[in-house]
Amino acid sequence: MDEHPDHTARLKHILSVFADNGFGYFLEKVDLNTSIPLTQRLFQKNVHQIPLPERVRRTLEALGPTFVKFGQVLSTRPDLIPLDFIKELTKLQDQVKPFSYHLVEARIQHDFQKPIHQLFKAFDKEPLASASLGQVHRAKLKTGEDVIVKMLRPGIKKTLQEDMDILHYLAEKVEKHFPKLRFYNFKGFVDEFEQQLRRELNYKNEARFIDRFKKNFADDPTVVVPQVHWKYTTEQILTMEYLEGIKITELTGNKKKLGRFDKKSIATHFIQSMFKQIFDHHFFHADPHPGNIMVTKDQKLVYLDFGMMQEVDEELDEYLENMFLALLQKDAKALTEEVIRYDGAEKPINEKELLKDVQKLMGEYGSRELGDINLGRAVQELTDLNVKYEAQIPKEAFMLGKALGTVQGICRELDPGFNVGQALNPVMQDLLKKRLQPSYITHRLAKSVMKFWKTTRNVPRRLDKILRRAEQG
Structure with a gap:
């Protein structure tokens, strides 16, 4: 990705935040230091007394929802980052304000083609919780059931896509300028992160996960899983049973x-x-x-x-x-x-x-x-x-x-x-x-035989190649 005109301002802001948190050296190594103002390069803030893992966390929090989520997912990968970074990234907090109630009303009107009062007997204007991707409200259906309504943050898809383009660009820069890090496959990690993010941006996926989880624990008396109300669920709104x-x-x-x-x-x-x-x-x-x-x-x-x-x-x-x-x-x-x-x-x-x-x-x-x-x-x-x-x-x-x-x-x-x-x-x-169990043993044996057969059938071809190379000197 080059500095696409639509992303230039956002990219410069991201790089500026990196510089403010003491990562000017990194920007220089990946050939991006010229993208931040000269005065910022010359007069960098003295933040090096703050531990490096903490500076990474602060940087991600300052950059908003995509980067907070990125850090949260990265904290699950001890193969990519050290333990002290993992511990710090688990502290990541969403620094986002709840979006207004009139945006909630507008989303419900758009998705269901009905005003909020026709769908719900009651709907709390203040959210129970607000996070980077969305927020949660308590409500009551016309039929009397208490529910939780989870709603995607307006405009979040566009914001995340812009940031994902930039993350892909930065991953390419890292692998290009730090060849030893290619083993860790940061580009592959960014690809996986984007796929996961896309799944999370469609609440119907989460609703299906809940249904499956509920079915799995149907006979377990120690676990209870909320019921999804599919009639009041869309890609951007998830309505489920409220559990006390x-x-x-x-x-x-x-x-x-x-x-x-x-x-x-x-x-x-x-x-x-x-x-x-x-x-x-x-x-x-x-x-x-x-x-x-x-x-x-x-x-x-x-x-x-x-x-x-x-x-x-x-x-x-x-x-x-x-x-x-x-x-x-x-x-x-x-x-x-x-x-x-x-x-x-x-x-x-x-x-x-x-x-x-x-x-x-x-x-x-x-x-x-x-x-x-x-x-x-x-x-x-x-x-x-x-x-x-x-x-x-x-x-x-x-x-x-x-x-x-x-x-x-x-x-x-x-x-x-x-x-x-x-x-x-x-x-x-x-x-x-x-x-x-006999069924388990039989299945594993059959699998081993198939694997052995696949391996041995390639031996003649490999041997033929070796002999041909030997003949050719």
């Missing part, structure tokens, strides 16, 4: 008024529900932070905000199961083999050195009880090894690692004596039972 509850973090501490809650059971149900999503449903909530989890008065878990959901395909399912079992059983060899089996990089991995590093890592965990293992930390340390050996592993594994780390952290706040090993023991037993 308190944020899960309000249960932490020794508050007498909350003494009736069995926090130990809630913690156990929370982490078990996450593993059900991964290994049973193959579809998990990738953003289970405290603001997205509530607890009802009858102690059921309520998941909210289904914009970031992740599929688990068959290959990823096998990888995650193997890694999980190897980690819990502290089997360094099995874990090493799984990294190598899944790796798709052209550069061969030094298996002996990787095994030594994994054994060292397992040695650190060996003296600990299973319940003392921090899942998020374990995934981070495994990620560091994958980066060291340039092993290609699924991005979903990183998102999962962050999600599990968040969930385990909340569980320990609920129950300081929380033992993840005890909580997950039934899950591990179910996994092992599944692997002993």
Whole structure:
């Protein structure tokens, strides 16, 4: 992307914010320093006493919704950025004001061709919450049901598209001027981010995710999922059942008024529900932070905000199961083999050195009880090894690692004596039972035979090429 006339002003503003936060050197390295005013280049603000991760967070917040969302997604990728940056980016806050009620009325009139009073018996003018992409209002349908109405921010699609063009441009600049960073494939990450953003900009996608999630937990007495009201849902408006509850973090501490809650059971149900999503449903909530989890008065878990959901395909399912079992059983060899089996990089991995590093890592965990293992930390340390050996592993594994780390952290706040090993023991037993079932064994065997056949049928062609090259000298 060149400096398109429509984007020039926005690009210059973005670069100016980077410079104000002490990134003038970076702009010079990527040949963009001439795009900011000379006076700003000569008299840069002295901000270097502020830690670098904090300056990155401040920069993203100052640049608005697209960049805040970009940073939030980037915080799920420990393969791309260090842990201290991840911790800082999890603090990212939307610095946006709610949009006015008359814009709410206009959107409803446009999408349903009816004024707001004909659709709703009551509609709160003040939003319950406001974020970078949209805001949420409480309302009551004519039929009497209490609902939540989530509405996309007016003009946000145009703003995001402009910013995405600029992000693609900056990613190209980074890979061009920092060749060593090409391994991290920032251009690919920006492409993935744009795809995810486009999904989130269509609330019908989120509505379908909610329906699927609700169906998955239909027989689970520990989880409740809101009902989507499709009649009042469009691409830019999502209407769903209002569920009464308190944020899960309000249960932490020794508050007498909350003494009736069995926090130990809630913690156990929370982490078990996450593993059900991964290994049973193959579809998990990738953003289970405290603001997205509530607890009802009858102690059921309520998941909210289904914009970031992740599929688990068959290959990823096998990888995650193997890694999980190897980690819990502290089997360094099995874990090493799984990294190598899944790796798709052209550069061969030094298996002996990787095994030594994994054994060292397992040695650190060996003296600990299973319940003392921090899942998020374990995934981070495994990620560091994958980066060291340039092993290609699924991005979903990183998102999962962050999600599990968040969930385990909340569980320990609920129950300081929380033992993840005890909580997950039934899950591990179910996994092992599944692997002993004849249907599972037959399926895996057939898959292995097919993979072997695909590999061996290419051998004659490869051998022929080698012999021809040998003949040609």
